[in-house]
Amino acid sequence: MIKPVIICIDDDQTVLDSLMRELSVNFGDRFEIETAMGGLEALELVEDLLAEECEIAVVIADYIMPDMKGDEVLKRIHERSPNTLKIMLTGQATIEGVSNAVNSAQLYRYIAKPWVSSQLNLTLQEALKIYWLEHQLAEQNAQLRASERRLAQFLEAMPIGVSVHDATGKTTYANRKAKELLGIELLPESTIEQLSPMYQVYRTGTGQLYPNNELPIVRSLAGETVRAEDLELHQLDRIIPLEVSTTPISNETGNITYAICTFQDISDRQRAESDRLRLAQEREAKNVALRMHREIEAKNQELANTLQQLQATQQQLIESEKMAALGQLVAGVAHEINNPIGAIRSLAGSISSFLSPTLEQLPALFQTLTEEQGEDFRALLGRSLHQELTLSTKEERKLKKALRSQLQDLDFSETDAESVADTLVIMGIYNEIDFLIPLLTRSDGFDVLEIAYKLSQIKRGMTTIQTATERASKVVFALKTYAHYEHSGQRTQANLTEGIETVLTLYQNQLKQGVNVIRNYAELPPILCYPDELNQVWTNLIHNALQAMDNRGTLTIDVTTIDFQAKISFTDSGKGIPEEIKSKIFAPFFTTKPPGEGSGLGLDIVKKIVDKHQGKIEFESITGQTIFNVFLPARL
């Protein structure tokens, strides 16, 4: 530690030595004692010491010196080192010199030579004390200022806005952050009333300026310590939400002189808060969603089960509709079977009753026939048996009449002619009867004819029985086919035309009442389908057609192929479908029949079956002509 210096300046060396001695004794431990002969040397010394950064505490200078007067020297030294205490030590000092030193060098003391040691000591001690104190003071001030600077730096660096307002509300200090938040560069002049509008302070969420008397700063200036979070600053491009804390500062008398305001931007905090809320909400929503999902799954399962049940029910409905349709057909079908069976029974009975007597009579007959007559007899039988043409009863009557008159021309009596003509026509012989005259004119001619008649009736009866059996079988087969229930649910190859014919067989009864059926069947390859269900389709469509025509009119069935599709069309000449119900006819349970007649499911089921085949059904209808077209893909 460099000791501070005391400089003695005198042109008299003895003085200097004396001073040196005295000062060293009292102050040598704490101070460096230097001497200088004259002013110039002193000034040099001062420069040197200052360059070495020594502190010059006291300078004691003589007044009268050859090179420079003491006051001048002191004045110069004062310029160079104003803190140094200057003492003039002189025997001869003018008032002028002294006052000069006092005025321009801040002379501390003036000591007259010769000096008293104790006085010099005391003066020096005091001077040094003062120097010391001033030194301390200067140091302390420097420290203080450094502190202040650091404080200012801290304040400036803080991410919190700090502002200080005096009692009038004027902003006396605002740190960088505060200025940034407030959007100002310089501190404005303002009064308390102008704070809100000037700084654009609003109450959060209201869009209104913060009421002045409620401003935290204002309240603090009134003595309150305030913490508030409902302020926001409206800058041009954004709104800054704030947390504000204000404290009053009072002086020693207790009067509030300042208020300090700290405020920070809490948008981050708000965002974090809202994020947290949002996350909590999301979690809650997820839980709700999960719960709902489980409920929905359960409901889905229920629905799936119900759907299965419905599908099964639907299948049952289709089946029962089929059976209901069948029920309606049965009466007509029964008729269709009973006719052939009636004929079979009747014919069998006749054949039976003819056979024995005829067999008995035959040998006797042939014995009586001449060879020629034998020929004629065989010819008669031949003609009868080969006659396949069936004429209408009307035509037969006409022919019978002609034959009768022909016979009467041949001299047969009216009754005989009648009887013979009748028999011949029944046998199927309508003309060219010349060959028979020889036989007929025999005395037993009528008996011969009778035998021939019976024989031919036996043969023809057998043929008719065969035909009738075929017919009955066909109906039974059609019935069986219709009633058939395909369990496997597999598609099979089927001839659509056969299916249509089967259905027509079942409706033979109704058709007979006056329906002209026109068939236009093109070559159709077998199609992969559900034949039983398609039969239901044909049944429904044919049934509806016949109903519309009241079993009287024309039913045209066209089967063609168009673009790998089979097109089956049913055209009837019935009363047609009224415009207003055209859009409803495929709807389930829709029917035009009175309650109890018909389920109204017919066309609904038809549509479902067509859909099942990936087909299409459409119709057009005007009075007198209704056409239903069914398209089925031929390639599946």
Add this chain to the structure above:
Amino acid sequence: MSKPVILCVDDERMVLDSLRMQLSTAFGIRYTYEGAEDAYEALDLIEELDGDQISVIVIISDWLMPGIKGDDFLIRVHERFPKVIKIMLTGQADEAAINRAKKQANLHCCLLKPWSETELLETIQSALSQL
């Protein structure tokens, strides 16, 4: 006086023919046996025969036929010729139709197909004996 006629009316030819054969075998030359394939033809025939002074005494008719049905037919016949014995021979029994024919056509009886020969012949016999 010509022989009376037994008329069979049925749209099914095999029924018509077998019926006539049965009847002619049973009743022989006492009657003429005629057939018609529908009601209109039958009505025309009846009129024609009537014009020729030939009477139809028995009609055996089917019910389900093209054109008018059996009951309507017999009712019409009854209006013109109430004395004719009318028998329905049908493969399908429609209760209402039969009752109607009984009430309005004095239907003698209704037989079902397939018919029993005996039953048929006895019915006709009894009806004829009542004449």
